[in-house]
Amino acid sequence: MKKINFQIKLKYHLWFWIIYFLLNFLRWGAYFNDYSYSLKSNLIEFALHIPLVYFNLFILVPLFVLKSKYFKYTLSLISSLSVVYLFKTGLTYFIISKNIWPEANRDYKPFEINHIVAVCIGELYVLAIATSIYLMLTWLKERERNKSILENQNKIKLKYLKNQIQPHFFFNTLNNLYALSLESSNKVPDVIIKLSKLMEYVLYDIENTKYVPLINEIDYIQNYIEIEKLRFENVEVSINLESNIDNITVPPLLFISLIENAFKHGGLNNENLKIKINFRIIKSNLEFEIINNFVISQPVKSKKGIGLSNTKKRLKLIYKNDFIITQMIKFNFYVIKIQIPLNNED
Numbered sequence: 196m197k198k199i200n201f202q203i204k205l206k207y208h209l210w211f212w213i214i215y216f217l218l219n220f221l222r223w224g225a226y227f228n229d230y231s232y233s234l235k236s237n238l239i240e241f242a243l244h245i246p247l248v249y250f251n252l253f254i255l256v257p258l259f260v261l262k263s264k265y266f267k268y269t270l271s272l273i274s275s276l277s278v279v280y281l282f283k284t285g286l287t288y289f290i291i292s293k294n295i296w297p298e299a300n301r302d303y304k305p306f307e308i309n310h311i312v313a314v315c316i317g318e319l320y321v322l323a324i325a326t327s328i329y330l331m332l333t334w335l336k337e338r339e340r341n342k343s344i345l346e347n348q349n350k351i352k353l354k355y356l357k358n359q360i361q362p363h364f365f366f367n368t369l370n371n372l373y374a375l376s377l378e379s380s381n382k383v384p385d386v387i388i389k390l391s392k393l394m395e396y397v398l399y400d401i402e403n404t405k406y407v408p409l410i411n412e413i414d415y416i417q418n419y420i421e422i423e424k425l426r427f428e429n430v431e432v433s434i435n436l437e438s439n440i441d442n443i444t445v446p447p448l449l450f451i452s453l454i455e456n457a458f459k460h461g462g463l464n465n466e467n468l469k470i471k472i473n474f475r476i477i478k479s480n481l482e483f484e485i486i487n488n489f490v491i492s493q494p495v496k497s498k499k500g501i502g503l504s505n506t507k508k509r510l511k512l513i514y515k516n517d518f519i520i521t522q523m524i525k526f527n528f529y530v531i532k533i534q535i536p537l538n539n540e541d
Contacts, residue, residue, distance in 0.1 A: 211328065216241050227298070232291070239286045240317075243279050247318060248325040250275060256326075276315045283314055365394070371425050386425065389418045401447035406538055409443040409474070409481070416454060416472070423458045430468040438476035444538045445481065446513055452502035453485050453531055461487035461529070480519075480534045489529050503531070510535070 216237060224233035251272070259268035284305045287295045295305060304310075368390055375383050396415050401407055413434065420432050457470045473484040503522070510518045510533070519534040 207332075211325070212241065212245060215324075223298075235291050236287065239283060239290070243283055244318070244321045244325075247275060247279055248322060251322055252326060252329055276318055279318055280311060280314050284310075365390075368422055371422075375425070382425065386422060389422050392418050393422070397448070404447060406444040407447045409440045409445050412445055412447065412450065413440075413474070415448075416451065419451060419454065423455075427458070427468050430470075432470045432472070434472045434474075436474050438474070440474060440476075440481075443476075443481060445535070446509065449506065449509060449535075450483050450485070450533070452505050456502040457485055457487035457529075461489050476537065477534065479537050481537055483533045483535075484530065486528050486530050488527050506533070 219240075220230070220233050220237050223237070224230035227233070255268055255271050255275070259265070259271065284295055288305065295310065368386070372383065372386050372390070375386065393415065396411075400411070413436075417434065420434075424430055424432070454470070454472065458468070461468045461470060467488070469488045471484075471486040473482075473486075475482050475484075507520060510520060514535055517536055520532070522529070522531045524530070
């Protein structure tokens, strides 16, 4: 009961009953031109309204309605209304007036059917208003809580998908770096610097960041490409910016897994690898396109599996259905295009 009661702050409960009491007091006082009687009768009525409403909300509804025990709920409500009727009639008779229902312009006696029905309808009216408002506010609060839970779940999923991208790349790079060090290659310092930049970007620059400047992503991609070139003797990679991207932001590491797959599966036995990366703005969308050559005899399914699956899941979580991703084969080139809504920095 305590947990349910304080889902809505106590002050809002108080404001509701104060306002409702004043409206009733002024309404009936003006209607019969008798504010003294209106005050007394409303004090008695509200002393019964309030316990009945909370008894219904915090006892009867959870105990019976939420457990689909509607017959027991009906019997309990009728019993509660009977108790309220006895108290209201008795208090009115002994405290205010022997005429228990002066509004009817006729001298009614207790337990007459019309008086019983009128009192019960009045209580049901109050119950309906108070319960409707309370349940609506509780539902709105519960909806916000569920929305918050869903958003947190999506953040966790996005973080998991983002973290899937890098570990094997860093492992391969360290192996390459080790091989170069054995050869006493002069490329070692440059590789270490580029690798440190990549790790700094992944570990610090994009941590807990929903969007990053596209130009930063392109810098990351360029450093990635320079390191990957160590594994290939003949490789041609070009990045083309066909539109002004100065103020465009994108989810971090959105494209890198597709670029990694182009290196992994492209070329003719990892020789004569050609990769072309294009960024362009089409109407209100940013289009990313990556083209790489590949061995036609190799099954297409094995080419873009993990990277493409990861990218699709992230796109779905971030953009719902507001994105387009296509893949096609032209001769011995594999083409993937992604269109996402433009996201401009303020």
